[in-house]
Amino acid sequence: MEIKKDSTEEKILGAAKSVFVSKGMEGARMQEIADEAGINKALLHYYFRSKERLFEAIFAEIIKFAFPKVTRIVGSDEPIVAKIEQVIDAYIELLIEHPFIPGFIIKELNRDPSGLFKLVVKFGLNPQAIFDQMQIAMDRGEIIQMQPRHLAANIISMCIFPFAARPIISFILFKDDQKALEAFYAERAEVIKKFVIDAIVIKKKEIE
Amino acid sequence: MEIKKDSTEEKILGAAKSVFVSKGMEGARMQEIADEAGINKALLHYYFRSKERLFEAIFAEIIKFAFPKVTRIVGSDEPIVAKIEQVIDAYIELLIEHPFIPGFIIKELNRDPSGLFKLVVKFGLNPQAIFDQMQIAMDRGEIIQMQPRHLAANIISMCIFPFAARPIISFILFKDDQKALEAFYAERAEVIKKFVIDAIVIKKKEIE
DNA sequence: GTCTATATCATGATAGAC
DNA sequence: GTCTATCATGATATAGAC
Numbered sequence: 392m393e394i395k396k397d398s399t400e401e402k403i404l405g406a407a408k409s410v411f412v413s414k415g416m417e418g419a420r421m422q423e424i425a426d427e428a429g430i431n432k433a434l435l436h437y438y439f440r441s442k443e444r445l446f447e448a449i450f451a452e453i454i455k456f457a458f459p460k461v462t463r464i465v466g467s468d469e470p471i472v473a474k475i476e477q478v479i480d481a482y483i484e485l486l487i488e489h490p491f492i493p494g495f496i497i498k499e500l501n502r503d504p505s506g507l508f509k510l511v512v513k514f515g516l517n518p519q520a521i522f523d524q525m526q527i528a529m530d531r532g533e534i535i536q537m538q539p540r541h542l543a544a545n546i547i548s549m550c551i552f553p554f555a556a557r558p559i560i561s562f563i564l565f566k567d568d569q570k571a572l573e574a575f576y577a578e579r580a581e582v583i584k585k586f587v588i589d590a591i592v593i594k595k596k597e598i599e
Numbered sequence: 600m601e602i603k604k605d606s607t608e609e610k611i612l613g614a615a616k617s618v619f620v621s622k623g624m625e626g627a628r629m630q631e632i633a634d635e636a637g638i639n640k641a642l643l644h645y646y647f648r649s650k651e652r653l654f655e656a657i658f659a660e661i662i663k664f665a666f667p668k669v670t671r672i673v674g675s676d677e678p679i680v681a682k683i684e685q686v687i688d689a690y691i692e693l694l695i696e697h698p699f700i701p702g703f704i705i706k707e708l709n710r711d712p713s714g715l716f717k718l719v720v721k722f723g724l725n726p727q728a729i730f731d732q733m734q735i736a737m738d739r740g741e742i743i744q745m746q747p748r749h750l751a752a753n754i755i756s757m758c759i760f761p762f763a764a765r766p767i768i769s770f771i772l773f774k775d776d777q778k779a780l781e782a783f784y785a786e787r788a789e790v791i792k793k794f795v796i797d798a799i800v801i802k803k804k805e806i807e
Numbered sequence: 808g809t810c811t812a813t814a815t816c817a818t819g820a821t822a823g824a825c
Numbered sequence: 826g827t828c829t830a831t832c833a834t835g836a837t838a839t840a841g842a843c
Contacts, residue, residue, distance in 0.1 A: 399826080417625040418710060421819060431828055436820060438826095494709040497763050501702040502626060504766035511771065518771060535797070540772055540783065541790045548760035549753050555705050555763060558712035563719065563726060564748050575748065582749045589743070590798035607808075629837065639810055644838060646808095 400438055402428040404448065411449045412495045416502065419446075447506070450499060454510045457492050460485065465521050471528040472592060474521075475546065476584050482550045483580040490576075493555035518543065534591040542591065549583045608646055610636045612656065619657050620703045624710065627654075655714070658707060662718050665700050668693065673729050679736040680800060682729075683754065684792050690758045691788040698784070701763035726751065742799040750799065757791045 406428035410419045421442055425432040439445035460481045464474055486493065500507060522539035529536045553560050553576070565571045614636035618627045629650055633640040647653035672685045694701065708715060730747035737744050761768050761784070773779045 415625070415706075415710070417623070420817090422817095432819085433821080433829085434827065440820095442819065491709075494705060496767075497702060498623075498706045498709065500764075500766040501699075501706065502623070504770065507766060507770050516771060537790065537794075538786070541786065541794075544761050544768070544772075545757050545791070545794055548756040552756035552760040552763070553752050555760070556708075558708040558715060559704075560752070562712065562715050563724060564752075578746070578749065582745065583753070586745075586749075586753055586798045590794045628835090630835095640837090641811085641839080642809065648838095650837065 399428075399430060399434065402430065403435060403438055403445075404452075407445050408449050408452070411446060412453070412491050415495065415498050416442075416446050450506060451510055453492060453495065454507075455514060456489075457485070457496065458516060459514060461521075465524070471524050471534065472588065474524070475587060479546065479550060479583050479587070480580050482547075483576075483583070486551065486554045487576055490554050490557060493551045494557065497555055532593060535593060537591070545590075546583070546587055549586070550579070553579065607636075607638060607642065610638065611643060611646055611653075612660075615653050616657050616660070619654060620661070620699050623703065623706050624650075624654050658714060659718055661700060661703065662715075663722060664697075665693070665704065666724060667722060669729075673732070679732050679742065680796065682732070683795060687754065687758060687791050687795070688788050690755075691784075691791070694759065694762045695784055698762050698765060701759045702765065705763055740801060743801060745799070753798075754791070754795055757794070758787070761787065 403424070406424050407419075410424045410427060414420075414423075419442075421432055421435055424445075425435055428435075435442075435445065439448065461478055464477045464481065467474065469477075521543065525534070525539040525542060528534050529539075557572075560575070561567055561569070561572050565575065611632070614632050615627075618632045618635060622628075622631075627650075629640055629643055632653075633643055636643075643650075643653065647656065668689045669686055672682055672689065675682065677685075729751065733742070733747040733750060736742050737747075765780075768783070769775055769777070769780050773783065
């Protein structure tokens with residue numbers, strides 16, 4: 392049931408995604424979406440009854456796109472540290488490709504958190520599995536003891552926040568030098584992996 | 600030149616802050632601000648010519664409030680690790696008191712980054728001093744070598760992101776249990792301090 | 808300074824021809 | 826399915842009385 396490429400519906404979805412992501416639900420204008428899709432405003436209402444419904448379609452698509460990479464990694468049987476490294480790599484890669492997603496999600500969820508309910512339930516998002524794996528590694532003495540939730544929060548924060556706060560990072564740290572900013576983002580994965588490992592991995596000589 | 604308390608202007612500023620922070624510039628309605636201030640819509644335009652100007656007044660106030668705590672700490676002559684701990688404590692304390700500031704700032708800066716220009720220049724925000732101090736501590740072998748910008752990004756990310764992403768944290772990690780969520784935030788300062796120290800402080804036995 | 812009433816305009820949504 | 830034309834609403838902003 393894939394939507395035919397270059398169909399009108401496809402064009403609308405592409406244009407709506409672009410406009411909603413950059414302007415947000417409240418800042419977006421149906422006229423602008425229509426212009427970018429190269430069609431008429433009335434057609435938007437023909438395909439999607441209202442702005443609200445069009446937005447929901449886009450929002451679901453982006454959430455689905457941003458969240459599920461993790462589940463595949465969690466399911467593998469590699470050691471926890473390798474999994475953490477893979478999650479960091481996967482997220483930074485995704486965010487370099489789509490740097491405006493974090494700002495968009497934060498903006499819209501602070502505006503109306505209710506949308507998260509249905510989607511999380513629908514996609515079966517559940518972090519308990521990864522928390523359990525962390526706890527096991529802690530009990531084995533492979534990594535230090537800390538609440539898995541805090542460890543997860545630390546890792547995810549370091550990955551996502553610099554993208555969500557892009558304008559601040561860009562201006563304050565790099566005086567809007569985009570080349571330098573991109574270089575900074577490209578380094579993030581290695582930096583975060585090393586930082587996390589230094590913080591949590593228990594070195595053997597400390598055990599002896 | 601302090602504004603008299605309970606004056607009309609004071610009431611407007613208080614109401615506008617509350618509404619703008621929770622709804623954002625685009626989501627806020629002048630009617631709602633007037634209602635919350637207990638005055639008439641026309642009065643808003645009498646005191647502040649437009650919604651735009653009223654918003655700028657509030658935005659400047661919040662930026663001024665959110666940023667400058669750091670400068671006082673940076674200026675002291677304590678060792679770098681102590682300073683980092685103080686910055687973390689100061690920020691988490693501020694954010695627990697005002698948890699909606701990060702979401703507000705991220706939303707508005709992604710909408711229109713130009714406002715940052717004037718304000719940062721006006722308040723003389725400059726992180727170079729703290730970066731220099733970090734670099735000195737690295738060269739002395741007190742903390743590991745890494746780019747100061749990345750170290751700063753890591754620390755700030757772990758402090759701010761869980762508040763900016765409050766709805767996600769609340770729902771996914773705590774199933775909207777507000778008591779548990781507050782407990783989590785209360786633990787953040789200690790968790791982050793330990794995490795950062797474990798990651799960057801070079802233990803003496805490793806030097807020998 | 809504060810209010811009521813109104814002007815002005817932009818936007819989401821619909822009607823109806825083709 | 827796609828378009829033009831139009832409606833209905835709600836928002837910012839202003840005029841003018843008190």
